[in-house]
Amino acid sequence: MTARGARRPGAARPPGVAPPRRAVRAAAIVVAAALAFAAAPTDSAAQSWRAHGAWVSGHVAGGAFGPEFRRPLGEEPPLPLPGTPGSGPVEVASRVWHLTGMLGVGVNGAPPAESGRGVEPLLYAHAGLLYRTGRSIPGYVGVVAAAYVPAGAVGPAAYVEAADVAALQLGAMHGHGAWHGHAALSLSMRFLRDVLGG
Amino acid sequence: MADETLLIPGTQATSLADQNGNIVYNAVRVSLGLQKDELGGRPPDEWQRLLSIAQDPGSWRPSRTSLEPGTEIVPHAVVGTPYDRMMSFAEPWPYDWRMDMRYNAQLLLEHMRANKPANGRFNLIGHSQGGLVIILASKLTFDLNEFSRLVARVVLVGSPLAGTMRAAEALIWGSEGLGEDNVKAARGMGLTWPALYQMLPTWRAVVRADEAPESDDRQLLQRGGWPGPFGEGVQDDLLLRARETADLLAGPFSRLGSGTMAMAIMGKRQMTPFEVVRDGDRLPEAHSYARNQQGDDLVPYLGTLGWGGAGFGDRVVALTGRSEKHAFLCNDPDALDLTRRFLRADAPPPPTAPPVRAPESSFHGVTPVALDVPPPGGPGAPGVPT
Numbered sequence: 001m002t003a004r005g006a007r008r009p010g011a012a013r014p015p016g017v018a019p020p021r022r023a024v025r026a027a028a029i030v031v032a033a034a035l036a037f038a039a040a041p042t043d044s045a046a047q048s049w050r051a052h053g054a055w056v057s058g059h060v061a062g063g064a065f066g067p068e069f070r071r072p073l074g075e076e077p078p079l080p081l082p083g084t085p086g087s088g089p090v091e092v093a094s095r096v097w098h099l100t101g102m103l104g105v106g107v108n109g110a111p112p113a114e115s116g117r118g119v120e121p122l123l124y125a126h127a128g129l130l131y132r133t134g135r136s137i138p139g140y141v142g143v144v145a146a147a148y149v150p151a152g153a154v155g156p157a158a159y160v161e162a163a164d165v166a167a168l169q170l171g172a173m174h175g176h177g178a179w180h181g182h183a184a185l186s187l188s189m190r191f192l193r194d195v196l197g198g
Numbered sequence: 199m200a201d202e203t204l205l206i207p208g209t210q211a212t213s214l215a216d217q218n219g220n221i222v223y224n225a226v227r228v229s230l231g232l233q234k235d236e237l238g239g240r241p242p243d244e245w246q247r248l249l250s251i252a253q254d255p256g257s258w259r260p261s262r263t264s265l266e267p268g269t270e271i272v273p274h275a276v277v278g279t280p281y282d283r284m285m286s287f288a289e290p291w292p293y294d295w296r297m298d299m300r301y302n303a304q305l306l307l308e309h310m311r312a313n314k315p316a317n318g319r320f321n322l323i324g325h326s327q328g329g330l331v332i333i334l335a336s337k338l339t340f341d342l343n344e345f346s347r348l349v350a351r352v353v354l355v356g357s358p359l360a361g362t363m364r365a366a367e368a369l370i371w372g373s374e375g376l377g378e379d380n381v382k383a384a385r386g387m388g389l390t391w392p393a394l395y396q397m398l399p400t401w402r403a404v405v406r407a408d409e410a411p412e413s414d415d416r417q418l419l420q421r422g423g424w425p426g427p428f429g430e431g432v433q434d435d436l437l438l439r440a441r442e443t444a445d446l447l448a449g450p451f452s453r454l455g456s457g458t459m460a461m462a463i464m465g466k467r468q469m470t471p472f473e474v475v476r477d478g479d480r481l482p483e484a485h486s487y488a489r490n491q492q493g494d495d496l497v498p499y500l501g502t503l504g505w506g507g508a509g510f511g512d513r514v515v516a517l518t519g520r521s522e523k524h525a526f527l528c529n530d531p532d533a534l535d536l537t538r539r540f541l542r543a544d545a546p547p548p549p550t551a552p553p554v555r556a557p558e559s560s561f562h563g564v565t566p567v568a569l570d571v572p573p574p575g576g577p578g579a580p581g582v583p584t
Binding site: 048188 | 518526530543
């Protein structure tokens with residue numbers, strides 16, 4: 001059995017197909033960005049544990065879980081600390097642009113017919129920019145760069161989130177010389193626990 | 199020093215379980231309609247008895263936590279959905295949100311006395327009713343300095359210090375949270391919950407048709423505020439508890455002590471009910487308000503600010519723009535940012551002075567009820583009533 005993305009010895013690369021290491025390099029950049037985001041010391045990065053179910057045609061049909069971090073962009077609102085002049089209430093306007101990053105580990109259950117392998121580990125990462133909507137159901141829309149390794153798929157995805165608990169991603173992934181469809185659903189783990197009655 | 203952060207959640211946010219561990223109330227499942235047909239596996243005609251409680255006059259501890267024979271209800275876990283990102287740095291403290299808030303304040307004090315961090319103090323985040331429990335805890339210590347010795351920082355998020363029309367709504371009309379067929383049962387159980395009465399509006403929320411305020415004796419903290427059929431089931435003892443609690447909640451930060459710093463985060467974006475019209479001896483038959491005010495859709499902003507007074511206003515951060523509604527205010531990114539930075543700011547040192555007895559007048563005519571923990575310093579200690 002040949003590992004996914006690897007050519008048989010001596011086989012020629014099909015014309016117009018990008019080297020697989022380009023996708024791997026891009027995936028590494030996404031993972032590094034998400035890692036850097038997670039590790040950055042900041043008071044304002046808020047964390048949510050997420051369950052992430054994913055599909056990338058021919059590459060991923062699996063799930064991962066891990067922390068998602070979010071940080072608002074813009075000036076931090078002032079704190080009413082002791083010793084500050086008493087000037088009445090401080091009014092704070094919402095910051096609407098947010099950086100997001102997520103790292104998740106899980107399992108890729110892509111069937112052998114599609115992936116060339118059975119169950120294998122899966123690392124998921126994304127980094128991106130979100131815009132906070134002002135609808136009656138609070139939410140975010142935005143774009144993320146997402147990557148799955150070692151499945152070797154990386155690409156942009158549109159990101160829509162409702163009520164800060166459920167996010168849908170739709171996009172395209174480049175891997176092993178071609179573009180593939182990508183869909184994913186992320187749910188807050190605490191929301192899942194509540195729904196299951198824990 | 200290593201301070202420990204507790205999250206005191208709001209009404210309904212602690213799931214309730216029976217004595218066998220079966221969940222009988224989970225607010226997230228209820229709001230999604232998943233628990234409407236099987237509240238703890240019990241039929242709807244048992245729900246009112248199941249979730250009603252009984253109080254003996256003068257006692258803050260309930261005499262029965264369920265009116266269903268053979269059933270006892272206890273607080274279970276705190277739901278995570280409204281506190282998803284806050285729970286990454288705060289430990290939730292579950293409590294039974296139906297009970298007299300002063301009883302829960304005593305339980306919180308007892309918890310902090312028994313579990314004080316060895317080299318630090320507690321930070322307390324109170325959402326909604328949770329914030330009221332914190333303020334009441336600060337008002338119910340015998341030693342004026344005790345709260346400061348226990349608590350370094352207090353953050354209130356959407357706390358209805360002056361009350362909320364949503365509590366009145368539940369008692370006047372009942373809630374549809376358990377389904378349209380169970381509104382009457384929801385009202386019936388709510389009428390036995392001291393905490394709902396204790397969150398009734400303290401302002402003149404009942405107005406006449408010409409929008410002039412009704413007299414004080416026809417406001418919702420008085421028996422005269424509940425005319426005709428709206429007064430059925432309203433308990434005088436619970437109205438008395440509401441008035442006592444309102445007195446304790448006035449000047450909310452006045453008893454925190456010099457070693458505790460505080461901040462109140464409030465929403466100022468959502469339309470929030472503020473006044474209801476009374477026509478003679480009739481309140482509206484359905485949800486209908488004479489006037490709304492900016493707020494978080496449960497806590498009116500200006501009404502609460504006015505109740506808190508000048509010292510309180512200096513500690514308030516008002517979220518405008520796209521701030522979340524009341525239930526999800528703790529997930530608001532700006533509220534989270536403010537809270538995390540506030541918890542990392544240097545707090546004043548805890549007081550080192552010996553215990554100072556609180557004047558009787560500070561208890562507003564009520565005597566804090568000792569639970570299983572004696573007053574600080576124990577009987578006979580300086581400044582401690584025996």
